[in-house]
Amino acid sequence: MQQRQLGDRTVSAIGLGAMPMSVPGSPDAAQAEATIHAALDAGVTLIDTADAYTPDGALGHNEELVAAALRSYGDASDVLVATKGGHTREGQDWGLDGRPEYLRTACEGSLRRLGVDSIGLYQHHRPDPDVPYAETMGALRDLLDAGLIERAGVSNADPDQIRMAQEILGDGLVSVQNQLSPRFRSSLPELEVCEELGLAFLPWSPLGGIGNAKDLGSDQHAFAQVAERHAVSPQQATLAWLLRLSPAVIAIPGASRPESIRSSAESPTVELTDDDVAALR
Ligand SMILES: NC(=O)c1ccc[n+]([C@@H]2O[C@H](COP(=O)([O-])OP(=O)(O)OC[C@H]3O[C@@H](n4cnc5c(N)ncnc54)[C@H](OP(=O)(O)O)[C@@H]3O)[C@@H](O)[C@H]2O)c1
Structure with a gap:
């Protein structure tokens, strides 16, 4: 599996x-476990989750x-779990709460559920328009300083917010x-700001998205054509395209079935040509 940098960590x-394992109608715990184990077997060392991913509103599912x-996997010490806080359910x-006291409580809940002393990557989920x-x-900075999180990330942020985050979080x-x-x-x-600032995207x-992914080739014909040329699926061609956009990109395709993540994990081997990339632009 190709590797990329996430700050000081290689993933x-x-x-x-x-x-997709925590939405209404999602699979049972055994299938979820099999999906996560399939990811690890395929060399995946980054798992993206959030406290707000729950089928019924109970945080932490x-x-x-x-x-x-x-x-239950055994040695998963090379796996980085990235979670998020800032959404309420x-x-x-889905609601938002960007107040520092809320984020601290949310982080403590994630620490408890993940069973760790410090979270490998803690991402602020989405800006709250009611809180500067x-x-x-500043609350994320405090979590870093307190050692409750090892690295910070932001999500759904615009270029100005990303720059502000870097000024505060260094x-x-x-x-x-x-x-x-x-x-x-x-x-x-x-993505351009991330390249400039040395951040992963x-x-x-x-x-x-869930529910649309299976039809990707039918409404994105260029991706279907490139996929056919390389004898791969439109989803694999899409992930290869994203990785090719920039070395800052680390893709996090969702999965609720082992087959999906096994197939996605093969996508870095798809070598797109310049002609392919031009066609996908
Ligand atoms: N920060 C945010 O605000 C935010 C918002 C949304 C999502 N996310 C994160 O981003 C992740 C990915 O987004 P997403 O799950 O919404 O959508 P997605 O990755 O675009 O699509 C997920 C769906 O794609 C299917 N799939 C995955 N790999 C496939 C493959 N190789 N071939 C065919 N189908 C494949 C899966 O099917 P099966 O379920 O059948 O396996 C899954 O249901 C999420 O899981 C979550 O961690 C973050």
């Missing part, structure tokens, strides 16, 4: 997005699945996680 270029699967509703961003970033900030896929490309300016919903 697999393809991570596992764990969200996904973090608990990830923690349990890592415990009530049933199927600098205040929320080297503690290692990543940005924004939406980027064939049909959603408006985060390319944030984790495209979320890289295949178009």
Whole structure:
């Protein structure tokens, strides 16, 4: 598996997005465990989760699945678990709370559920328009200083917010996680800022999101054609395209089945030509 840098840590270029295991109608715990184990067997060393990933509103469902699967795997010491805080959940509703005191409590909950003393990568999930961003970033700084998190990331942040985050967090900030896929490309300016500042960029919903990913080739014909040329799936061609966009990219395709992550983990071997890239632009 190709490797990429996340601050001082080296991780697999393809991570596992764990969200599809904690949505309404998601698989049972045994399938979730098998999916996470398949990812680790395939060389995946980054797992992306969040306290807010839950099928029913109870915070922590996904973090608990990830923690349990890592415990039952055996030696998973080379795996970096990246979680997030800052979203609230009530049933199927998603809210925001960017207050420092909320983030501290959320982080403590994630620490407990993941069963660690310090979180490898803690990402602020989404800016809260009711709380100045600098205040929320100050809370992340405090979590770094207290040793409760080893590295910080931001998500759904615009270029100005990324720059502000780096001013406040310094080297503690290692990543940005924004939406980027064939049909959603408006985060390319944030990718450029990441390259400039030496941050990793984790495209979320890289295949178009749960429910859309399977149809990727049908509405993205250029990706279907490139995939056919390389005898791979449109999803594998898409992940190869994202990795080719920049060395800052670490893709985190979601999966709720072992086959999906096994297939995604093979995508770094797809060698796109300049003609392919031009066609996908
Ligand atoms: N920061 C944020 O605000 C935010 C928002 C959304 C998501 N995320 C993160 O980003 C991750 C990825 O996004 P996502 O899960 O929403 O969408 P996605 O990765 O675009 O699509 C996920 C779906 O793609 C299918 N899939 C994965 N690999 C495949 C392959 N090689 N071939 C065919 N189908 C494949 C999976 O099917 P199966 O389920 O059948 O395996 C899964 O349901 C999430 O899991 C989460 O960690 C972050």
